[in-house]
Amino acid sequence: MEPILQGWEDFARSIQPSHRLMDTIELRDHAREILEEVAAELALPNQSRTRDAQGNTAAEIHADTRVESGFSIDQVVAEYRALRASVLNLWGRREKTATWFEVDDMSRFNDALDRALAESVARYSTTARQSQDIFLGVIGHDLRAPLHALSLGAQYLMRSEDADSKLIQLGSRMFNSTVRMQAILDNLLDFTRSRTGIGIPIRIEEVDLAVLSEQIAEEFRALNPGKIIKTHAEGNVSGWLDAGRIGQIYQNLIGNALQYGMAGTPVSILTREDGEEIILSVHNDGPPIPPEVKKNIFDPLRRFADGEKCTADRKNLGLGLYIVREIVLAHQGTINVSSTQDMGTTFTVRLPKSIKPTIAA
């Protein structure tokens, strides 16, 4: 055990983040336990793993401490590579018996180590992701109060009767911006919430989408004088849905249509009954969505992975449609987009009029 641990420690020391020097005990922390587990697996292959009181294996605990110490994931993997190399090397230097028994043992050693590695990697990414989500959640939450203060100030300017018209205009522009920022923060919070696995919570009540869509369109008209926003409803479009969440769907889709549609052309919102479903669609004219954006339009992370750049003129986080789709799925509905040069862009959402109460927790 000792020579293996020494080799591991030397290696970990050579790659540790320079801003935080660790002592020997920290560097060796779980190596001994991981090796003991590997050895136990070699002796008794079908034995169940040893876990601590919280149900964690040594490899999982090891990953947690590495996240805390600022190791990157490839450094964690490198540590395992070093451990494997060191064991195989010491093994090879021993007097060779070269029986099949040893070959068999070696492949079982590799299996056991791979399993520990897989556990460490899985834990590392979960822990890292959770801390990112918490970080995002805290930013989103902490920005609310100062934003609220700004919004009140802007409204005060906007409504003050003795101010000159330039100030009033400035106030209303500032207020528009705070409304946009609020929408972005709401999306951010929902995004982190949906990634923690709970999904988007919905509360159903009876809601008339003709009234709701008109109300939201009216808010947009007040904020965007000069834009034409048309609403139309057909048939009975009230259902048992989450009014606030459906409002968010309209908000995001209309906001996009105004932002990306061709200036000077109207945005049309159609809400209609179709049997047991309600169909809502938001349409704008303008150049079609480029195929590379359209491919992963509901999945911001994949778009970024695909190389979408955060250009300076980007005003939003790119989470809007992701949230819209999450809300649609939580209502057991579907969403589609069609976008061509001639027909413009239309997002279409189909929602059952009443979702099954078992899922609508």
Ligand SMILES: Nc1ncnc2c1ncn2[C@@H]1O[C@H](COP(=O)(O)OP(=O)(O)O)[C@@H](O)[C@H]1O
């Ligand atoms: N109505 C639309 N017309 C053209 N492009 C759109 C439209 N709606 C969305 N898009 C494209 O899809 C992308 C993702 O939209 P969204 O998820 O709302 O994020 P964001 O608006 O924050 O960028 C947008 O950046 C834009 O390129």
Ligand SMILES: [Mg+2]
């Ligand atoms: Mg958007």
